[in-house]
Amino acid sequence: MRQELSRSIATAEELESIVATMKGLSAVSVRQYENAREAARRYIATLEHGLQVVLAHGVEPASEPPPVDPIGVLLIGAEQGMCGPMNRRILDYAAAWLEDLGYDPSRQRVLAVGSRLAEELGAHRLRAERLLTQPGSVNGVPDRVTEVLLHLDGWRASGVGDVVAFHHSRSGPARAEPVTRHILPVEIGLLRELRDREWPTRMVPQLATTPRETFAALARQLVLARLFTAFVDALASEHGERLLAMQSAETAIEERLDLLRAAYRRERQTAITSELLDIVSGYEMMTR
Template identity: 35%
Template sequence: METLESLSDALDTTGNIQAIVRTMKALSSVSIRQYEQAERAMESYARTVELGLMAVLRQRRFAGLPLPDSNRAAARSALIVVGSDRGLCGGYNDKITRFARSRIADGPVELGVIGARVAARFGADGKPLAFALNLPGSAEGLSRLVQTIIVEIDRWTQAQGVGQLLLLHNRREGRATANPTTQHLLPLPDSYLRKLSDADWPGRSLPVYRMDPDRLMSWLVQQRLFVVIHRALAEALASEHASRLVAMQAAERNIEERRDDLQQLYRQRRQETITRELLDVVTGFEAVSTADRLP
């Protein structure tokens, strides 16, 4: 039977856990906003890179050259999967792992993972990883992580002949806090290149460049990779914290219900203790009174 002391300790512990959960909710709310801002901050640079690609592609079209071939003949494929380093975010990592496994089932691929939780799941499957990276603790670390990923991509394409590269991550869509999605990193889709080539230039004249067109095109493709990966990581991290916020809200409701149950049980035990002590006092008083009346 639970005593008043044990119930009081349980209430204190529940209150401490509730305070931790509320702190985690606040941190997740702040983190969601900073990663949303990081994703929006790339919009202007993404437009600049797109205009650069548009200018180069239009010049190629005017010169009668075909659309660039982004190593389409390469047979090898690769996946980069983004998970999380920390838990307490519901089914966030399970969703993206299942999604990635369905892609891997289509054929042999090189696999890179960002996030210790997903890396552990693939490790349990016995799946070898080309690389496993950790996520930054704030939006300021996104650029360094993206640069590291691009170095790994260069190694894949140059040393291992990878030509098909996909990035898998979670993003928020509507009420879904973690919806798996795919970003096609390489090669650039023909439809995308054709759209840029045929688009109307926003100014009166095309910009002039002196760099070798192929080198410039390669540099612009790399900058596009930077933009797409940076925005995808920001979306994934915002999704992670949104999932954690939902999980903490559910935990807070459960804690409040548990706290109410403990308080009710505490009051019941306290009343039973008070009643028992009063009965002991009354019984003792009656016993003393009876003894005084005896001759």
């Protein structure tokens, strides 16, 4: 019995070490992706200032086009396990969002990111034209964003109007929740708000190129920044969920170890008591 308990304790201690390592890696990853998200937020604010300048030079926002079916759907899910049913949640959310707006999920143009999404797509009437893997680090995000943008260019050339991304977003220690992020085109409401916003100084900056050329360049950079934000937000959420799972696992292992060690001590004490009784009994037999 004691040998079995010893083996169980050793196994639990090894598992505790693995969980602690994974928890540390997840915590570091969350911090990296959250820093990248904050940098992207500041970059988007800078791009909006640039669009404000262009609009001040006479570029007029076009009228809002009517919704076109199909739309482009970018699904960003979890790449690895041990982070709960994130893929099922994001697909449930995306399918419900499309149906609420009157879109048939089976007719939409879908690009999926996250190899585990493929297992869930069919159950939600969604068919991905292409399945990409998540980047393994912050440094890999720009390449994946460029790859996605080229795919979106093909959609736009074939008549797709709007492109929206569905992914998880995490704020603080709370659990991640599915969100919708508009990617394309740049919203007319945003452009009108920027046009009407007061410039912070008396002099509006001049343009080095024509307003139309500058607008096109800034709009494309805004799309890139939105895609980058969606990716790092999703990855921060995935690692955050895994961090919470590892914290729960660590607590459960510690509780299990306490029980095993207590049982081992009881068995050891029982064995010691039995040996002492045998010694006393033997001594009494010899002294009679």
